[in-house]
Amino acid sequence: MRAYRRSTGLRGSGWLGAVTLAGLLALAAPMASAAPAADEALAVAEKLQDAFISVVDKAKPAVVVITNKQVAPQRSLQQMPPEFWRFFGVPMEPPPQGPDYGQRRGQPRPEVAGKGSGVIIRPDGYIVTNYHVIEGHAALEVRLENGRVFDSERDPKAVQVVGFDKDTDLAVLRVGDGAVTDLPTLPFADSDSLRVGAWAIAIGAPFNLDYSVTVGHVSQKGRHDVGVTTFENFIQTDASINPGNSGGPLLNIRGEVIGINEFIVTGGGMSRGSIGLGFAIASNLARQVTDSLIEHGEVIRPFLGISMQPLDEALGKQFGVEHGVLVSEAVTGDPAEKAGIQAGDVITHIGTKPVRTPHDLQFAVLAYRPGDTIAVKLVRKGKARTVEVVARRRGDSDSIAAVIGGRQEMLDKLGLTVESTPDGLVVGDVVGGSPADRAELRRGDRILEVNQIAVKTPEEVIEALRKTRGTTAVFYIDRRGSKRFVGVDLQEKAAP
Template identity: 35%
Template sequence: MRPMSHASRTLLALTLAAAFGGFAATALRDGLDRPAHAEPAMPVAVPAVTALPTAVAGQPLPSLAPMLERVTPAVVSVRTRQVVRVSPFGDDPFFRRMFPELSQQQLNQSLGSGVIIDAKNGYVLTNHHVIEGADDVTVTLADGRTVKAEFVGSDPDTDVAVMRIQADNLTAIPLADSDRLRVGDFVVAVGNPFAVGQTVTSGIVSAVGRSNVPGVGYQNFIQTDASINPGNSGGALVNLNGELVGINTASFNPRGSMAGNIGLGFAIPSDLAENVMQQLLAGGVVRRGTLGIETQDVDERIASSLGLDVARGAAVTRVYAGSAGEKAGLEPGDVIVAANGQRIDDSETLRNFQGLQAPDAKVALDVRRAGKPLQLSATLREQPRALDGNALDPRLSGARFAELPETARRGGISGVLVAEVARGSRAASNGLREGDVVLAASSGGFSDLPGFRASVGKQPAQLVLRILRGGRQGTLPMQ
């Protein structure tokens, strides 16, 4: 008989390991189904399951334990505390001011996970939603030590946050190149689900580049069937080398997150998380690129009018003067169907793509113009973060406008956010309030900050804003 090859021996080991799991389950089921009856006393042989060999054909059985011994010390539990005031009058500002003594303090606590990625400086990556609004954050290490965490910075639109802890003998996880992940690669999730303690689950990469998860901002998720449950957020997704490939951030279940895992977990790629972290450490803010255009989805009617065979892509409706799109040669009526080889199905896909690019990034655009293919090259410019109302129109003086959070956009809201309103300013006298969303204006349509600037920057004779406030819409004339 010829000796077995190394591959054959490994396959045999895996087959026997899998077969053992099936055997154990079958034995338990048969024992439960078989009726009990008396048997004469006699010597009983030791079942095979108690003597599982440590090796098969000279090869050790596969185990993740050695890798996890290196990884788990770098995964931490994150506990947050937030003190909020609760009024019997709810959010009504008048009665809350009139009867402040009736308000009561309430302590909200939550639990998530984090990953140490720099042992020397004590930097910990987690999700923005894990620490959002927290007054106090503590981190519990795998060895049981609990230390206070210092907030460094966060980016709500990618759900990445950075903290710093001070402790001796920290362990960090090395980062992998997440761009090299392939569907079918084995991955392991580590975190603290449901506060039961550090837990390890395993699975495969189910998909990469996911960008259609409801209620989340800019997306380029790794999808996995490794169990990710409440409390796993901010934890580690690692490859079989013990390298960080992602930050676990969400699980999808139509019955709600507390219903448990159904094999749809999502993680932020480590490359994206590291890029955001480096920007937060360098300047505290994340800079993003933009083409400086407005688009709309391509439906059957638009596809027919533009000579397209398929109703997909982002149709350009406006190109702003001096923008990256204008310099690249984009024109209204063009349809963008791919960017850097990535398929663009609609306006949201294009916006998501731009939001994950840095300013000055080079982008190759696949365009359809009058039904014919066209390739254009663009160099993105920085997406504006905020605009002062005084620079747009004197009637908006004292207000500061910002882009809507991406979570709001994915919820179907389009417009700009009123980020600040100075007390006693002209904008305040006109009725604008911090937190308002400007949905439309009499000066023309817009969907984001550049569009708002182009619209109201014309300073029309009459300026009326349509506002969303507390779930209700109304109009405000600007005097």
């Protein structure tokens, strides 16, 4: 046994030992070369880590925690009028005494109703936050990262509301009543130049966990039509945002504000937390609003007075344009109508800025001020022209330029009837499953034009249909006072 082990062991074979040693040295060579590579990768990771830490160190002093204090409506027996006591023959209780007698008797002391965040944008105490963070407040408390507190319950001038804009859910506060001049600030970045996939860093006070930092990416930019505010330009991020982050900053890797955190989409049910769908108001919009609030105490916006709808491919072919926004109505007496803009015009540019959607047009106009002359480039019946519109100030009763989604409708082979009435030419019956039905035409829709030709009788409708270019007829209708263009595919057949 021992001989056998000697013959098969390393000591029993010199050449085998040499081969094995060579193999071990060969394995050690790549391991040795891998070590510097690992060290290099670690160094890169540490540099990235340092970049995030640097952003947080720079940003935290300019982030504030805002506490909204509200008075809960209540009425105690001590607040009842003297008539109450006399009616029941009960002696009036002596009024309570103490330093807070006024609050307890007629003006109860405000209680904490919620918390949010904010960003210092000027060293003399101006702070931007969400309007919903301060809405309904009786008092506001603003706490800085260094522990300094401004409380309007103790001193009404300590925290003042400079102005707010419900249409964007933004508000500007000022702390210190002019006595502070050197607060740390954060600058706004250019959100238009932001790239999807870029780093995004959120700082705020989620669930009362003040100065929490989360990191993610810019998932998308230019989000709108989500139904949260009137004027929407949101940055979507997967950086964790939760209740309490509202009003706080969304930052880029340079520590610049790319957005003001506003809301999240949750999983529904009992879920209140982040599922990776957070939205922040784009910094360019936030800067525009805060500048106006600081300068004027309100946001002053221009108004053209048009209703508009998207231009899909079919409508684009009929109107002879590749991109633009279709005017469905120019409101009588408003700037657009006075300048000569008509229903059926396709607006392609506001100034030098091309527009492809109603949202594009809306924000292109918002770059101007009331009284400005705006060059509007449009196409009318195949011919390009430029119209100069002098914008007026948008009033509280003015809707934004109405955006009407494209629909469709038509005559018998399209599954509908047309009737002449004292009110004009209207849609009668619509056959279920027909092209008109699938186009969402409704009984009572008043037909004003077909293919940009005014029609007053069914015969005129048919004649106008014969002049359709391509396969899509364009109807201009009035539905309960709302006018719109509708494209109908003449080749589409009714369902059996």
